[in-house]
Amino acid sequence: MIEIRATVESLEQAQALLAAGVDSLYFGEDVFGLRLPATFSYEEIQTLVALTHQQGKQVIVAVNGIMHPEKMRLLPAYLEFLSSIQVDRILVGDPGVVHLLRENNCDLPYIYAGETMVTNSRQFNFWGKRGAVGGVLAREVPFEEMVTLAKNLEIPAEVLVYGATCIHHSKRPLLENYYQYKQLLEAKTRERNLFLSEPKKAETHYSIYEDSHGTHIFADNDVNLLPELPQLVANQYQTWKLEGLYTRGAAFVTIAEVFVAAKAALIAGTWSEALATELNKKIQQAHPVERGLDSGFFYLDPTTIR
Numbered sequence: 121m122i123e124i125r126a127t128v129e130s131l132e133q134a135q136a137l138l139a140a141g142v143d144s145l146y147f148g149e150d151v152f153g154l155r156l157p158a159t160f161s162y163e164e165i166q167t168l169v170a171l172t173h174q175q176g177k178q179v180i181v182a183v184n185g186i187m188h189p190e191k192m193r194l195l196p197a198y199l200e201f202l203s204s205i206q207v208d209r210i211l212v213g214d215p216g217v218v219h220l221l222r223e224n225n226c227d228l229p230y231i232y233a234g235e236t237m238v239t240n241s242r243q244f245n246f247w248g249k250r251g252a253v254g255g256v257l258a259r260e261v262p263f264e265e266m267v268t269l270a271k272n273l274e275i276p277a278e279v280l281v282y283g284a285t286c287i288h289h290s291k292r293p294l295l296e297n298y299y300q301y302k303q304l305l306e307a308k309t310r311e312r313n314l315f316l317s318e319p320k321k322a323e324t325h326y327s328i329y330e331d332s333h334g335t336h337i338f339a340d341n342d343v344n345l346l347p348e349l350p351q352l353v354a355n356q357y358q359t360w361k362l363e364g365l366y367t368r369g370a371a372f373v374t375i376a377e378v379f380v381a382a383k384a385a386l387i388a389g390t391w392s393e394a395l396a397t398e399l400n401k402k403i404q405q406a407h408p409v410e411r412g413l414d415s416g417f418f419y420l421d422p423t424t425i426r
Contacts, residue, residue, distance in 0.1 A: 153182030283363020341412035
């Protein structure tokens with residue numbers, strides 16, 4: 121069963137994404153959740169959960185931050201709140217959160233998202249044996265290795281099929297340190313659309329921003345795996361993530377509609393190269409003009425990885 125998960129930036133967008141046909145909405149707040157398009161209050165989270173359940177769809181709440189002591193002390197109350205409003209699943213990256221779930225007998229199902237560490241079936245199955253209902257595949261795994269990995273998976277693996285890829289995260293306030301060194305007073309938020317360029321490579325465009333979790337740096341281009349969806353389905357990768365961090369508002373809803381149409385065609389057996397070309401063109405038209413698109417690490421030769 122193909123599941124399409126989509127991030128959310130507002131109540132209005134959530135309604136539009138549900139109407140478009142996505143299966144699960146992914147959101148949270150910025151104390152415990154990493155790299156979200158928006159932060160929601162507890163009241164707004166409760167409203168989003170109720171709205172999603174009314175449509176017969178599911179909710180995934182991001183609890184995937186690195187929980188340092190000051191945040192770990194606040195976490196039990198938050199997990200209790202999420203359980204009380206019947207959140208379907210949470211996304212977890214810190215093993216300390218798993219420990220708290222067990223220690224407090226919290227019945228929240230969790231998806232394990234260890235970022236770059238989840239690169240083989242042993243990682244997935246390790247956490248599956250410890251209660252995870254799914255895992256998030258590291259973005260850096262090429263398809264050739266995904267084929268081998270899929271044969272041994274015991275829990276579903278989420279694959280990023282559209283959106284920005286974080287290639288570096290540091291707890292350090294790198295932008296703040298730079299600004300202090302340069303004696304600048306500048307904002308560090310995602311809304312600034314700051315980016316880094318490599319020396320002598322002016323065309324490179326690594327988006328960067330800073331928040332309470334530290335500094336986040338993103339790949340030069342965003343991922344679009346629409347043409348590769350048949351290969352993913354053939355190898356049992358049927359959990360697709362749509363990331364709207366840099367694709368905002370109605371444009372992101374349009375892209376979600378494209379992937380819903382692709383899902384329907386694959387299920388009905390009506391997928392064709394002509395349809396793929398048509399749908400891919402719609403993605404390119406809706407995608408922000410200032411951001412590139414490519415297939416990420418999908419076609420990378422595993423023998424070239426160092």
